[in-house]
Amino acid sequence: MKLREDLIDLYLDGALTAEAAAELNAWVKASPEHAEEFARRTFIHRRIYENLQKLDLAQIMQQPSSGGPVFIEVGDLDESRESFAAIIEDGEEPGVDPPFTDLAAQEGGLPSLYQSTTDALTKQKYVTALSYVLRHIFTPKRVAILATAAAVLLGVVLAIVFLDGDQGEHEFADEPALPDSIIEKPSTKPVVAFLTAERDAEWDSQPDLELRPGQQFSLTQGFAEITTASGAVVILTAPATFELTDNDNAIYLSSGRLFGRCETASSKGFLVSTPSAQILDIGTEFGVDVNEHGETLTHVFQGEVEVRPVGNSTSELIRLVTNQALAVDSDGKAQVVDAAPQRFVRVVPSTTYQTAVLASRPMCYWRGPIVEDTRVLLDNGWLGAHGQASGSSLNHPEGHSDEDGSGSLEYRSAELASSVTVPYREEFGFNDKGFSISAWCWIEPGHQDVMRILSTRVKGGGIGLGVIGRGENATGGLPASAPILTLFGKSDVVATTAMPEGRWTHLAVTVSQADQVRIYIDGEEVQTHTIPHPKDAGQPGDADTQPLMIGRNPFTGQGVQAWQGRLDEIAIFDRFLPLEEIQKHLHSTRQAP
Amino acid sequence: MTQPYDSKRRDLAVLWTKAQPNVSAFVSSLVGDFHDAEDIIQQVAAVVAERFDDYDPERPFVAWAIGIARNKVYNYFRSSGRDKHVFDSEALGDIADAFQRIEPDLTEARAALDECMKKVQGKTRQVLELRYVRELKPSSIADKMGMKDNAVYVMLHRLRGALTTCVKNKLGRSWGQP
Numbered sequence: 001m002k003l004r005e006d007l008i009d010l011y012l013d014g015a016l017t018a019e020a021a022a023e024l025n026a027w028v029k030a031s032p033e034h035a036e037e038f039a040r041r042t043f044i045h046r047r048i049y050e051n052l053q054k055l056d057l058a059q060i061m062q063q064p065s066s067g068g069p070v071f072i073e074v075g076d077l078d079e080s081r082e083s084f085a086a087i088i089e090d091g092e093e094p095g096v097d098p099p100f101t102d103l104a105a106q107e108g109g110l111p112s113l114y115q116s117t118t119d120a121l122t123k124q125k126y127v128t129a130l131s132y133v134l135r136h137i138f139t140p141k142r143v144a145i146l147a148t149a150a151a152v153l154l155g156v157v158l159a160i161v162f163l164d165g166d167q168g169e170h171e172f173a174d175e176p177a178l179p180d181s182i183i184e185k186p187s188t189k190p191v192v193a194f195l196t197a198e199r200d201a202e203w204d205s206q207p208d209l210e211l212r213p214g215q216q217f218s219l220t221q222g223f224a225e226i227t228t229a230s231g232a233v234v235i236l237t238a239p240a241t242f243e244l245t246d247n248d249n250a251i252y253l254s255s256g257r258l259f260g261r262c263e264t265a266s267s268k269g270f271l272v273s274t275p276s277a278q279i280l281d282i283g284t285e286f287g288v289d290v291n292e293h294g295e296t297l298t299h300v301f302q303g304e305v306e307v308r309p310v311g312n313s314t315s316e317l318i319r320l321v322t323n324q325a326l327a328v329d330s331d332g333k334a335q336v337v338d339a340a341p342q343r344f345v346r347v348v349p350s351t352t353y354q355t356a357v358l359a360s361r362p363m364c365y366w367r368g369p370i371v372e373d374t375r376v377l378l379d380n381g382w383l384g385a386h387g388q389a390s391g392s393s394l395n396h397p398e399g400h401s402d403e404d405g406s407g408s409l410e411y412r413s414a415e416l417a418s419s420v421t422v423p424y425r426e427e428f429g430f431n432d433k434g435f436s437i438s439a440w441c442w443i444e445p446g447h448q449d450v451m452r453i454l455s456t457r458v459k460g461g462g463i464g465l466g467v468i469g470r471g472e473n474a475t476g477g478l479p480a481s482a483p484i485l486t487l488f489g490k491s492d493v494v495a496t497t498a499m500p501e502g503r504w505t506h507l508a509v510t511v512s513q514a515d516q517v518r519i520y521i522d523g524e525e526v527q528t529h530t531i532p533h534p535k536d537a538g539q540p541g542d543a544d545t546q547p548l549m550i551g552r553n554p555f556t557g558q559g560v561q562a563w564q565g566r567l568d569e570i571a572i573f574d575r576f577l578p579l580e581e582i583q584k585h586l587h588s589t590r591q592a593p
Numbered sequence: 594m595t596q597p598y599d600s601k602r603r604d605l606a607v608l609w610t611k612a613q614p615n616v617s618a619f620v621s622s623l624v625g626d627f628h629d630a631e632d633i634i635q636q637v638a639a640v641v642a643e644r645f646d647d648y649d650p651e652r653p654f655v656a657w658a659i660g661i662a663r664n665k666v667y668n669y670f671r672s673s674g675r676d677k678h679v680f681d682s683e684a685l686g687d688i689a690d691a692f693q694r695i696e697p698d699l700t701e702a703r704a705a706l707d708e709c710m711k712k713v714q715g716k717t718r719q720v721l722e723l724r725y726v727r728e729l730k731p732s733s734i735a736d737k738m739g740m741k742d743n744a745v746y747v748m749l750h751r752l753r754g755a756l757t758t759c760v761k762n763k764l765g766r767s768w769g770q771p
Contacts, residue, residue, distance in 0.1 A: 042622030
């Protein structure tokens with residue numbers, strides 16, 4: 001391949017003749033390698049521009065408000081002995097490039113002065129473009145901050161426009177001061193992470209979208225999500241203080257809690273450092289909690305991590321696997337402790353309803369939508385029991401409220417095979433604290449059969465939640481669409497009040513430690529019933545480790561009992577929830593009109 | 594209280610922030626005037642934000658964004674008359690494809706080039722600032738610096754070559770052709 005950097009450079013500097021232009025056009029088309037070489041060379045050109053613009057902007061920002069423009073003394077440049085035409089005529093390849101110092105001429109006189117400022121229009125357009133993109137992406141609050149920054153910057157820029165001349169000295173008149181609290185000084189440090197989501201977040205100092213090394217942030221309230229350049233996703237729960245390092249696959253957590261998810265190849269080996277430990281992710285999901293004494297607790301949700309205690313040189317790497325936890329004290333002493341998944345929130349809530357539900361620390365929380373390519377339904381509860389969808393698309397664009405933009409699960413009557421399967425987990429079994437289930441339901445009007453919201457088989461029995469039908473399978477005398485909680489082989493509890501059809505309705509079922517079942521429709525209690533303790537049903541056998549299914553009954557002997565309509569925000573809590581807590585969830589939502 | 598984020602807006606933020614430098618490089622490779630290039634990049638950003646729902650996540654985002662940029666550049670060529678551009682539509686397509694193919698390369702090279710830029714000092718840097726910050730033509734730079742026009746072209750040519758070599762060395766492997 002013959003390089004034509006000479007032609008490309010003449011093109012970039014606007015000096016191509018018509019003939020040379022035709023030659024360059026033909027050369028680019030001659031092979032893909034030529035086009036790539038052109039792309040590389042012009043990339044260098046573009047990046048020089050960006051680099052110098054960035055530095056120049058930084059210089060302007062850092063000028064004191066009372067200061068004038070910066071004048072840089074320019075010395076004579078030695079003329080090259082070689083003319084550019086000669087290079088072209090000789091067909092000389094650049095070959096070994098001279099050191100950069102050779103490019104600079106010898107020191108000479110001081111014949112001219114020039115003002116080192118960016119062209120004002122460029123900067124104005126840059127700010128406008130940035131504002132435009134951000135307006136489409138970010139919150140009004142953030143845009144307001146940016147708009148203020150843009151306005152102030154524009155003030156500076158306009159001052160430069162009026163004073164900018166080809167040569168000669170000028171004074172700045174009434175240059176506006178730049179409030180440091182509003183505009184972060186541009187940094188030439190590389191961006192290592194992005195602030196990708198926040199909810200009810202309060203910061204001691206509001207971070208920018210792009211996060212660079214050496215910045216420390218304190219999240220004083222709410223939730224925030226950071227995505228590193230390597231692709232690791234970190235959910236921070238307030239209060240938390242953290243800092244980013246030069247490594248774009250690492251974070252330093254001074255205090256507070258984070259949940260980390262590393263699913264991309266480039267985020268493998270994601271490193272969390274704390275005052276007392278270094279945690280290296282090998283698998284996919286883990287939580288780190290640093291308390292006020294600098295003690296670190298690490299819990300692995302899924303996969304593996306390696307923990308290296310700090311300050312104890314004799315300590316070895318400790319490998320943790322799924323559902324194991326390790327505490328390291330401030331002296332570097334490590335100790336295996338009970339699993340502690342409930343400490344961590346694994347997602348930033350996007351609605352007030354989700355914020356309220358997550359505050360109750362659900363064991364499982366399937367809120368959708370189904371991930372398009374993998375067909376996975378993520379569990380945002382602490383158990384992390386992700387489901388696998390089968391059948392045609394289950395994603396409906398509308399959620400249960402006008403605030404919920406993430407859609408819902410849709411089950412069409414014509415496609416009875418659609419369902420979500422969640423692999424068996426021991427935690428689905430009964431404990432001594434009772435349990436609770438809640439969900440938003442949209443029932444297809446006029447459905448005939450019993451329909452399941454969810455069903456599973458655990459410890460000798462099983463559990464099912466759904467509504468009864470109006471056809472042959474209907475329970476005698478009870479209204480269609482009345483909620484039913486089934487403890488297989490033990491007891492059915494059916495409400496005497498039906499759920500409305502054709503609109504979103506909130507359903508909650510709680511089972512207390514005293515085995516009392518309560519059913520609530522839109523926060524109103526419609527049934528109370530005491531059942532035999534479900535645990536008495538016996539120990540699990542091989543046949544009892546069945547998956548949990550959302551939207552159908554796993555036991556085909558009783559029919560599929562497929563849901564018809566939509567489901568959203570399905571949550572299981574491994575404890576009894578009092579009425580006040582359920583109402584708190586419910587009242588936090590803004591229902592669609 | 595902030596507004597809820599949905600995952601699409603979050604995806605767009607991350608994807609655009611990562612892709613924008615390469616989209617800008619593509620546009621600047623075809624539109625010599627940096628102001629005009631910034632205008633086009635702004636238009637591309639607007640279309641990307643408006644049409645993000647149409648984006649197929651199985652395709653590389655940068656390829657999609659460069660596809661949009663290609664159309665914008667083509668429209669710019671058409672509206673600004675033939676004398677303003679060098680490349681025909683076939684070459685335009687080849688260049689867009691090339692930028693998509695070498696996108697990971699460019700992403701890596703960016704940080705390396707920033708490091709290399711620190712080595713550019715003295716008068717070479719001053720010529721560079723006149724060219725890229727003041728955006729002067731080489732003939733104006735020559736006037737200001739008391740140089741011949743050709744000397745400015747040679748200096749810019751050599752500097753780009755030196756930066757390319759520096760990037761190759763920093764990446765510790767070949768970067769494009771030797």
